[in-house]
Amino acid sequence: MTEIIAGLTTGAIYAMVALGYNVTFLASGVLNFAHANLMVLGMFVAYWAHSIGGLPTVLVFLIALLIAGAVGLVEERFAIRPLRNTSGSAELVTMIGVATVITGVIAVAFGTDALRVPFFGPEQTVVLLGGRAQPLDLIIVAAAIVLAAGLHLITHRTRVGLAALAQTDDREAAQLRGINVGGLSMWGFAVASAAGGLLGPLLVSKTFAATSLALVLAVKGFVVLVLGGVGSHRGVLIAAFGIGLIEAFGARYIGPLYRDVVVFGVFAVVLLAFPQGLFGDRKVRAV
Template identity: 85%
Template sequence: MTEIIAGLTTGAIYAMVALGYNVTYLASGVLNFAHANLMVAGMFVAYWANSIGGLPVPVVFIIAFVLAGLAGLAEERFAIRPLRNTSGSAELVTMIGVATVITGVIAIMFGTDPLRVPFFGPEQPVVVLGGRAQPLDLIIVGVAVALAVVLHLVTHRTRIGLAALAQTDDREAAQLRGINVGGLSMWGFAAAAAAGGLLGPLLVAKTFAVTSLALLLAVKGFVVLVLGGVGSHRGVLVAALGIGLIEAFGARYIGPLYRDVVVFVVFAIVLLALPHGLFGDRKVRAV
């Protein structure tokens, strides 16, 4: 049970990254590959707050939330909007460039060495169904599940969510029906980025604050996104928790050096059987 809880916690972290990808994709049709970098930036905000004497925890979360949200607005305004009339993979390459810039700025300010951030202080483990877990593990899993449920309901039960689905299916048709796709894109980037920054201080107690973590989270988040189905929040959650469990048991029974190999083997097998992911929608167009 201890291994299961550890795997679910890891999967929940991957889910948070992939859910951020989903939000920007549904709002603008763009996968924000800098989302994991903004989460890591939130971790360094927690480190900064801890290093200057310890700001109140709510203040740290607010600072990370606001800074990441402003960064998301800047990404959409200056990196994505000018490329709307271009073709090909310009937006994808641009977001990878933005991610590199964010990582570079963090490295200049804080260095590249792993930094331990005791943001929440020591915790006594609790027993859950016979397994031992830190309270923060349960909080992380609960936040990921709640976030996926809320996003699913917002996407399918609200006007703004249905508008996002419409622009994802056909951006020009959505514009003709009066949907402000520009505003939807801008606020989608801001909301996803702000949420990522908010989650950074929550996650830093489970990891180190280190710039290299962004690439790991970005890759695993993308694997989860494709496996669960692009645009499907419930698919992302299921896939992320499954990947976390596969990693945990792969490291235990096969070896820690092979856990990523096991994940990508399972990833390839699933996509061979389900090319659109576990819950992805298959779109058919008449040509």
């Protein structure tokens, strides 16, 4: 049970990254590959505001949310919007460049060493169904479930969510129907980025504030996104928990050095059977 809880916690962290990808994709048609970097930015904000500044917890979360949200607005305005009429993979390359810039700025400001930030005080252990876990583990898992459920309801039960689905399916047709796709894209980036920054202080006590963490989260989040199906919040959550459990049991029974090999092996097998992901929609076009 301890391994299951650890796997679910790891999967929840991956789910938060993949859900950020989903939000920007549905709102703008672009995968924000800098989302993991914004989460790491939130971790360093927690280090700066809490460990150095001694600010109260609520203020730390608020500062992380505002800074990351502002960065997201800048991304959309100066890195995405000018490329709307271009073709190819310009937006993808640009987002990778933005991620690199964010990591570089963090490294210059705080260095490249991993920083321990005991944001939630001393670690405690509770017994749950025979396994041991920290209360923060349960909070992270619950946060991922609530976030995925909330995004699913917003996407399929609100006008904003339905507009996002419409522009994802056909951006030009959505514009002709009166949907403000530019505003939708702007707010999608802002909200997703702010949420990423908000999650940074929550996760920093579980991990470390380290620039190298952004790449790991970005890759695993992308694996989860593809497995669960792009645009499917429910699929992303299920795939994330599955990947987390595979990592946990792979590290225990095969060895920690081979857990990534097992994960990407499962990733390849699933994609061979389900190229659109476990819960993704297969699109058929008549030519």
